[in-house]
Amino acid sequence: MALALEGAWAQTSKPATLNEADDYLRKGIAAQQHNDLNEAIDAYRKALAIDPKLAEARANLGAALSAAGQFDAAIEEDTKVLAMAPGNTAVRMNLGLAYYKKGDMENAHAAFAAVHAARPQDVAAAVLLGYTDIKLNKSSEAAAMLTPLEAGHESNMDLEYVLAYALIDNGEATSGLPRMEKVAKATQSADAYFISGTARLHRREFHEARTDLDAAIALHGDFPGLYTMAGQARDALGDTEAAQPAFEEALKADPRDFMANLYLGTMRLNQRDLEKATPMLELALQLQPTSPMARLQMAKLNAMTGKYAEAAKTLEELVKADPNWLDPHIELAPIYYKLHRPDDGQRERDIVAQLEAKQQKAGPPKQ
Known part of the structure; x- marks a missing residue:
């Protein structure tokens, strides 16, 4: 986004030092476009050492630092730009992204909310604001904000995913599930299939849950917690033969998975295989003594x-x-x-x- 900012420098003749700053700026942009982040960061810093007021170099530096995982440094640079130009929504969006990637949802939410207030029809900004709403347990706010934006953007899978997630999380699974499954099919997303499958499992819609969770396994078998949920759906349908290997796969990924130990231990117990059942049930009770x-x-x-x-x-x-x-x-x-x-x-x-x-x-x- 920062690369799209208007240049803060003119094409008129300048002192040699300022022309040199412009050269470093151009080198930084070229390096950043080729994903050579270290070279871009170095070039932008050299440009700013010559001309600290070169806003485009500072904005681009913030974006490059964020892309390189240096979130605190990116936040510092973006904040400096916004001190000079508080209405720069592109830089404020970058600031929100840096906070988001850092895991600071409160500050990310504040940045995205400011962008959304300035550009209420900007779907990308609304989606990011919706993400942070969900992270901050404000799913109802995310659903209320995104629902009016859906008309005309039904093919925007980022919007549909966040809206679906917010609806499901807000107890409106009847509205959210069709959207999430639409996203899953359109994008072949194991994550979307996992969310819809889990929601259907909680609603005791076991056939639909199994279909979604098995689709997720076909796409991304090592998704955390996937085999545990798939095992529960199969077990609920009485298909112990298919549930057992699912729980075994879950324990390979996480030997301390409570549900997998409990379910598989129970199956072994029903088979009167006490030698295998005992350690699983003992561990399950150790993990959740009040279960x-x-x-x-x-x-x-x-x-x-x-x-x-x-x-x-x-x-x-x-x-x-x-x-x-x-x-x-x-x-x-x-x-x-x-x-x-x-x-x-x-x-x-x-x-x-x-x-x-x-x-x-x-x-x-x-x-």
Whole structure:
């Protein structure tokens, strides 16, 4: 953007030193256009050493420093330019980008907001402002700002992606998901497929979630967390055979993945492979000691290995916290009988029958 700024120098005759500054400026521009950032930075600094007021050299220096990852230095140069020309939206946009790349979302947001205020129809500036809104947990503001700009820009996939993300994050998945899946198909983006697949998984739309997540795997199999989500979608559809290798891939990428350890450990437990199930379930519980599901599976493991009293204690705590959760009651009934507590066992059987009757009346959950 800085390269498009109007030159701050005239084509009239100048003292030799100023002409030399112009020469360095031109060398810097040529180097920057060829992505030789070190040479460009050096040339711009030489130009500014001769003429500190050469605004184009300073603006370009800021852009080159940012591209080279020297964000603090870029911010310093952009700030100097804006002190002289506060209305320069191109440099303010560069300043926002430097803050964004540095991870300073507050200052990036302020810069992009200023550009958006000056150029409210500038889609690129609005998209960047929307990104920072999302990063700052202001998805509703991003959605409200971007929605009016969508008309006529439906083919702008950057706009559609940020708007879709903001809508999904703001609880408006019905509107956001079609947009995100449009972006995923148009750009073949594993990231977009992952977001839509995850959202559909949370909505219990398991078939659609699996389709999106499998598409993401085909594009970018090592995307962080992807195999874990894909495994959950497959497991929810009852396809344990396909879910198991997905969780195994997840653990290759991150051996301390809580969900992968929990799900795969549970599968091993159901297969009565206690040797493989035990370390996975123990790690899952270590990672999230208060997880009800991790505690339930450990209680089942304890029951299978004869630790009835320990299993009963955990299950009693779970039913106390959530009396309507069916699974702990199911597990408790036989354990009470093994602990020679037949009255408690019969009570749990009665509770199970009552809860199952309620569930049958309510109907199956959405699949």
